[in-house]
Amino acid sequence: MSGGPGLDEVKEEIAREIGRVHKESYGEDATNVDVAVHDGFVAVVMDIALSPAERTLIDADDAASAETTRESYQAAIGSTFVAIVEHATGRRVTGFASSNNVAGAVPWSAEVFRLHPGPST
Amino acid sequence: MDRPNSPGTSPHGPLVSQLSREIVQLHSRLYGRGPTKARSYLHSEYAACILEEIFTTAERTLVEAGSGDHVRDTRKKFQDAVADEFIGVVERVTGRKVAVFLSQVDVDADLALEFFIFVDHEEAGTAAGA
Secondary structure, rough: OOHHHHHHHHHHHHHHHHHHHHHHOOOOOOEEEEEEEEEOOOEEEEEEEEOOHHHHHHHOHHHHHHHHHHHHHHHHHHHHHHHHHHHHHHHEEEEEEEEEEOOOOOOOOEEEEEEEEEEOO | OOOOOOOOOOHHHHHHHHHHHHHHHHHHHOOOHHHHHHHHEOOEEEEEEEEEEOOOHHHHEEEEEEEEEHHHHHEEEEEEEEHHHHHHHHHHHHHHOOOEEEEEEEEOOEEEEEEEEOOOOOHHHHHHHO
């Protein structure tokens, strides 16, 4: 994809909608949502706020449970995120991968969407 | 037979109300969201708290997506991590020592049962049944 207003609008839409869905379905904010759009994929990196329950698990040296919860959530919400990217880009998503990092100083997640080479059908 | 009391109908009424209130506050602090309803029962051998509408937004999302088992498992791990805090509330409110703490959730009913058996429950049970 080339640069310009069109690309900025795509990025803004993806960032806004993914942040909104995350807040509505997880109950916690996603901030600093950074979107990169390339010919073959879209990548979204964002800071995530841990819930009090997740912080409790991490403080109890059970970060793995908090990460597993996030993975399950991503699996449940993945189709919605895919739909957001397809709508914004006009391209079909052929693959979705997600990674969560909850134990660091600033918890964050990364979502990658592989794009089909052609318009969404 | 010693029956569990109902709030306001026995000398345990204020204790039961306090127990419900403090368990709800603890749940709210630890989970970021409190149950909307709570009922507690105080017996000579045990204390029981039924908490309703307990799930967070994320948990409801997972349950609706068919991941109720995961929610149940994570809740169990969480309760294991914070068991001492729940036991502490019950011991402080009742003045009794807790020997056993059991916690279970029903993902379909969006409900949790917190169950505490007191240390001297056998003696209390014998005296009540005598």
